[in-house]
Amino acid sequence: MSIFDFVKSVGTKLGLGDGAPQAGDLKKELDSHDLGTKGVQVSVDGDKAVLKGDVKDQSTFEKAVVAVGNSLGVSKVEASDLKVGAGAPAQTPVLYTVKRGDNLWKIAEAEYGKGNGAKNNLIFEANKPMLTDPNKIYPGQVLRIPPLS
Structure with missing residues (x-):
């Protein structure tokens, strides 16, 4: 796990x-x-x-x-x-490996469903401070995908 x-x-x-x-x-x-x-x-x-x-x-x-x-x-x-926290095991995170041609909008739609591209800011925020610019992602990079609340 x-x-x-x-x-x-x-x-x-x-x-x-x-x-x-x-x-x-x-x-x-x-x-x-x-x-x-x-x-x-x-x-x-x-x-x-x-x-x-x-x-x-x-x-x-x-x-x-x-x-x-x-x-x-x-x-x-x-x-x-x-x-x-107090020694509790971690939950399994949702991770996404960036592919050629991806951007955060496309990733949001792939992970959250069609029409949810505007949720791309959630992915950007979840990956700060490792990401400093939403336009600077690269193929092979792994990003955290936070759950929708």
Whole structure:
């Protein structure tokens, strides 16, 4: 349940070299988003990043997974030992891998149904601070899809 797939050959380049990023580089990337993940430990097993620790809520859990997973060289993020709140297990998030030709409007219609493209701002807001511009998404990037309330 808590292993998430990413596209290894796309994402934010961290550190030096072309191999799998180092745990320290992934931790620095995670902390740079100021999500409240200071207590989260990051380790690397090949091209899989492993997150352990506690986060305050489901949103922070999902953002941590996406922030680490959208790093060049990471193909999987394991978050089995990343707990929400008072040690509760996280719910399975809805994630979407961007395809060529996608934009947030198209993604909103694909995920929420035809006629719901205007809900694209929900997707943009759910992916801040990793997304800084709704027009700057790229194929292979993984986005959180928040539920409609």
